[in-house]
Amino acid sequence: MLVNQKAERMSLTERVYGALKQEIFDFALLPGDRFTEKEVAERMSASRTPVREALTLLQREGFVDVLFRAGWQVKPFDFHKFDQLYELRIILEQAAVRKLCEMDGKPDLDALKNFWLVAASDRQDDGPTVREADERFHIHLVEACGNEEMARVHHNITERLRIIRRIDFTQRPRIEATYQEHAKILRTIIKRRAEQAQLLLKSHIEESQAEVRKITLHMLHEARQTQSPPRSA
Amino acid sequence: MLVNQKAERMSLTERVYGALKQEIFDFALLPGDRFTEKEVAERMSASRTPVREALTLLQREGFVDVLFRAGWQVKPFDFHKFDQLYELRIILEQAAVRKLCEMDGKPDLDALKNFWLVAASDRQDDGPTVREADERFHIHLVEACGNEEMARVHHNITERLRIIRRIDFTQRPRIEATYQEHAKILRTIIKRRAEQAQLLLKSHIEESQAEVRKITLHMLHEARQTQSPPRSA
DNA sequence: GAATATCATCATGTATGCAAGATGGTATTC
DNA sequence: GAATACCATCTTGCATACATGATGATATTC
Numbered sequence: 001m002l003v004n005q006k007a008e009r010m011s012l013t014e015r016v017y018g019a020l021k022q023e024i025f026d027f028a029l030l031p032g033d034r035f036t037e038k039e040v041a042e043r044m045s046a047s048r049t050p051v052r053e054a055l056t057l058l059q060r061e062g063f064v065d066v067l068f069r070a071g072w073q074v075k076p077f078d079f080h081k082f083d084q085l086y087e088l089r090i091i092l093e094q095a096a097v098r099k100l101c102e103m104d105g106k107p108d109l110d111a112l113k114n115f116w117l118v119a120a121s122d123r124q125d126d127g128p129t130v131r132e133a134d135e136r137f138h139i140h141l142v143e144a145c146g147n148e149e150m151a152r153v154h155h156n157i158t159e160r161l162r163i164i165r166r167i168d169f170t171q172r173p174r175i176e177a178t179y180q181e182h183a184k185i186l187r188t189i190i191k192r193r194a195e196q197a198q199l200l201l202k203s204h205i206e207e208s209q210a211e212v213r214k215i216t217l218h219m220l221h222e223a224r225q226t227q228s229p230p231r232s233a
Numbered sequence: 234m235l236v237n238q239k240a241e242r243m244s245l246t247e248r249v250y251g252a253l254k255q256e257i258f259d260f261a262l263l264p265g266d267r268f269t270e271k272e273v274a275e276r277m278s279a280s281r282t283p284v285r286e287a288l289t290l291l292q293r294e295g296f297v298d299v300l301f302r303a304g305w306q307v308k309p310f311d312f313h314k315f316d317q318l319y320e321l322r323i324i325l326e327q328a329a330v331r332k333l334c335e336m337d338g339k340p341d342l343d344a345l346k347n348f349w350l351v352a353a354s355d356r357q358d359d360g361p362t363v364r365e366a367d368e369r370f371h372i373h374l375v376e377a378c379g380n381e382e383m384a385r386v387h388h389n390i391t392e393r394l395r396i397i398r399r400i401d402f403t404q405r406p407r408i409e410a411t412y413q414e415h416a417k418i419l420r421t422i423i424k425r426r427a428e429q430a431q432l433l434l435k436s437h438i439e440e441s442q443a444e445v446r447k448i449t450l451h452m453l454h455e456a457r458q459t460q461s462p463p464r465s466a
Numbered sequence: 467g468a469a470t471a472t473c474a475t476c477a478t479g480t481a482t483g484c485a486a487g488a489t490g491g492t493a494t495t496c
Numbered sequence: 497g498a499a500t501a502c503c504a505t506c507t508t509g510c511a512t513a514c515a516t517g518a519t520g521a522t523a524t525t526c
Contacts, residue, residue, distance in 0.1 A: 011479070013289070036507065047481045049282075052508085056246070056286050057293055069488050069508045084382040091383070095324040149317040150324070153386055244509070269477060280511045285478085302478045302518050 012046050017054035019044060024063055024074055025162055032076045034067075062160060079213070082164055085157050086209045092154045093138060093205070094198045097185075099145040101194035107144045109186060112137055116182040123179055130178060131169040135162065137182055167215050168208050177207070245279050250287035252277060257296055257307055258395055265309045267300075295393060312446070315397055318390050319442045325387045326371060326438070327431040330418075332378040334427035340377045342419060345370055349415040356412055363411060364402040368395065370415055400448050401441050410440070 020040065023029045041051045055072060058064045062081075065073045100107045115133055124130050135158060142154040168174055181204040188197040253273065256262045274284045288305060291297045295314075298306045333340045348366055357363050368391060375387040401407055414437040421430040 013479085038507080048508090049480055049482090053286060053289050057289065060290055060293070066508080067488090069486080069506090071507065081382065084380045087380055088383050088386065091324065091328040095328075147317045147320055149314065149390075150321050153321065157382075246509085271477080281478090282510055282512090299478080300518090302476090302516080304477065 012050035013053040029074045033074045034071050036071045096142040096145040097197045098194045101192045127169040130175050245283035246286040262307045266307045267304050269304045329375040329378040330430045331427045334425045360402040363408050401445050
């Protein structure tokens with residue numbers, strides 16, 4: 001699980017920061033939800049000061065908005081932003097893959113090979129497990145290319161997209177496709193065919209993006225249908 | 234001048250945040266300098282609370298470090314980090330230029346053309362002026378490509394590099410070279426020759442990077458020579 | 467004189483207090 | 497009944513108070 005780092009020697013601000021972000025990822029706080037510093041402080045058994053510092057950070061990172069003297073809000077879905085983040089993600093990962101292919105030594109991709117280049121019978125088929133592994137796959141690609149700043153930026157983008165990407169692994173065929181595409185990308189990188197690896201990666205991400213968009217629109221449509229009668233009294 | 238945005242309706246936290254960052258850019262706070270929250274609070278006529286919030290943000294963005302119960306420190310020079318940031322900057326700007334060349338409509342580059350595509354007699358030759366225009370040139374390229382998230386990330390990187398880039402415009406030949414290279418890049422983008430524009434941009438940034446490194450090493454060398462006798466008593 | 471132990475001072479991390487203003491419900495008016 | 501005015505409540509932004517522990521100067525010991 002991608003839970004908090006070591007709890008030892010961590011400031012309250014950091015703990016609250018991580019907990020709030022996790023609540024957003026888990027949909028415990030839904031996009032558009034409003035809340036107050038006091039609520040959060042009580043829920044996390046802290047005072048408003050560390051809560052405010054955590055919220056200030058989350059605001060800067062685009063997870064929440066502050067409403068002047070009127071509470072806070074989980075940033076509502078913004079598909080335009082998601083598209084921009086996907087595009088940026090592709091740019092960074094393509095650059096990372098190119099670097100990996102042109103690296104002097106051999107890039108360290110063992111962890112990825114051990115998970116993704118396995119016999120069909122050894123594959124995981126649990127949605128959440130594969131989703132997490134998928135995220136690690138892409139993060140690892142960027143980390144392996146050796147540019148820490150690039151990895152940091154990419155990590156932030158990944159977190160911003162996490163809320164929406166989890167939708168992609170609710171269906172079995174997508175898991176299958178992910179295995180095949182990741183395997184192909186890895187093999188192409190190992191063969192150091194930069195151009196092709198970049199193309200494969202781009203298609204892979206864009207397919208996932210398209211799938212997410214499709215399902216999201218479907219969900220929104222259904223939600224609208226279901227909740228249509230707001231009050232029957 | 235790249236001074237604070239409108240002072241009206243800006244929180245103290247934001248004001249302190251901007252002022253501190255500007256002090257770092259202006260070398261009023263030197264890399265490695267240590268300071269306390271109380272000092273800053275008094276200097277900015279604020280309490281520690283907004284100062285802390287501003288510092289928390291600056292820490293997350295890599296401008297300062299906190300020393301547990303022992304004050305704060307302006308992040309010392311780290312040339313390895315600078316190299317990584319330069320590399321990331323090239324990746325983003327190359328992607329932006331490609332987008333500009335492949336855009337449907339005509340990209341909005343008028344402001345850049347008006348400054349950089351002028352007769353030699355109309356050129357600016359003041360170091361700081363050209364330095365600022367240079368920064369705007371690169372920022373504008375990324376903004377013009379239309380991806381706001383990309384522009385945001387690129388803007389942050391630009392600010393992290395600002396401290397060191399100003400060194401590049403202390404010499405007349407570099408100003409001359411900047412004019413010629415920017416002009417060439419602009420013309421190539423207008424002609425929509427993506428590949429060549431990317432190459433020109435990369436060379437341009439790397440030349441500037443090399444120049445900065447050369448001068449910095451020279452300055453460090455001189456500084457070391459000058460300050461060699463730490464105490465003569 | 468050099469090294470170590472001690473202690474007052476100071477720094478951050480956190481909690482709490484306070485003021486200006488936004489909000490939502492209620493009473494009032496037409 | 498609908499629209500408006502009013503008021504108590506709540507929320508953030510900022511200032512201040514306090515506790516723990518890091519630091520550096522001083523005293524002590526060999």
